Amino acid sequence: MKSWRELPIGGIILEAGNSVKRRTGDWRVFKPIIDHDRCIRCLLCWIYCPDGAIRIVDGVYKTSDGKLWSLSFEIDYDYCKGCGICAEECPVKAIELVEEVR
């Protein structure tokens, strides 16, 4: 642990983008789960996520009733805090918040 002499003045963080070192996924109580069959790929969840924890994944996805999509989404659970904004914004209710058991 660093002494007061070694720390930057006022606790200034001199390293840009170091928030990736802080995995905030363990703050989560409710875990968002995307139903890729219901999802209409509107990207609203991706836009609204305040932590940038929703990734666009390229690749063909075939729904159970045979519809084809060229992309899907993946939630980065290392950083998703479970705020639920994605589920709130989803126009087709394709994101469910499931209480995590720990």
Next chain:
Amino acid sequence: MQASVERVKTPYGIEQTRVLLNSNYTAAYAIRDVGVDVIAAYPITPQTGVVEKLAEFIASGELDAEMIHVESEHSALSAVIGASAAGARVFTATSSQGLEYMHEVLHIASGMRLPIVMAVATRALSAPINIWCDYTDLMNARDTSWITFIAYTAQEVYDSLIEAYIVSEDPEVMLPAMVAYDGFWMSHTYEPLYIPVDREIVRKIVPRRSRITLDPENPVTMGSIVGPDYYYEIKYQQVVAMEQAYRSVRNADRIIEDTFGRRYEPIEVYRVEDADIAILTYGGIYGTLLDAVDRMRERGIRVGAMRIRLWRPFPAEDLVSKARNISTLIVVDRAISFGASISGPVALETIAAFHRVGSSPDVISIVAGIGGRPVTERDFEGMVETVFKLGRRAREIGTLYWGVRG
């Protein structure tokens, strides 16, 4: 400004001109001469004259600064925090409720280690609403980690604001500073003072220094969250910075003396060498006290006067050494710490300073001048007479509330 024709060259070669200003306008002249980039303030009596005059300087082109109009003092200080973090030299001013409304942001300014400078025309706090002078507003900001000067003349307001920038921007300090003076008694009364003819000399003694700022080319994060693992160490840095601030203030005192020939000390004294009893106070009433001391001396009372000029960091060692021969020290506070064992904030601090060395004069706490109640020469004489009359009891009472109608 009533610029007179009288120009004086100090023995130090700086040409100065004698002007007649109130302390609010004096503060504005000091800020114009130091040269700031951003000013944000919200009007509150009795401080408003400071920023009105600065707005005139900006309008006339005498000062090249941005004036940010804000909706409150909370926003005023927040705006200058942002500007200061981005590298600007900044200034704000307030009084009373405005200082209280800034309170949480005062801690942020100091915690982010930003060299912000503020003028405070001291005023009583509501309720009941009272726009007149006392120091309860300033004393409430005691623990916010701001370097705090209390001036007693317009000249000292001018010089202290220059010192405030020298000290705040010292890389070993990096703490905000406020310069306080009496609301109305000083903010609205005119006094003669000297200012340099060429303001470049002020800019020379307050040079711009580089520091860490918000810069897209070199991104940093300021004011982030810090947990129990490091918060204590970061606050301890402020403790050390405050200790450094004392040394830096003394250095600034020397710069002012070398430049303008005016000498300041953290604790100023008058006729204490052979005094048995002394009165310690702060702000504009020190001038009244000096006259009261002369009057009492004529009557054969061996009395002296003392003044704290620097409130934070508190100059404990100076106080102890200068009060060495005093047997009774009356501390007159124009502020009340409600419910404290001693209600005068500076009296409390004085007692603590002597506690550290193990021996102390009898320190008598007197509260006076609350809510703009005048404190005259006759009041100071009466205080000394009362303390003599009460003897030991004066100390046991705790705090004497001078002049309150019973």
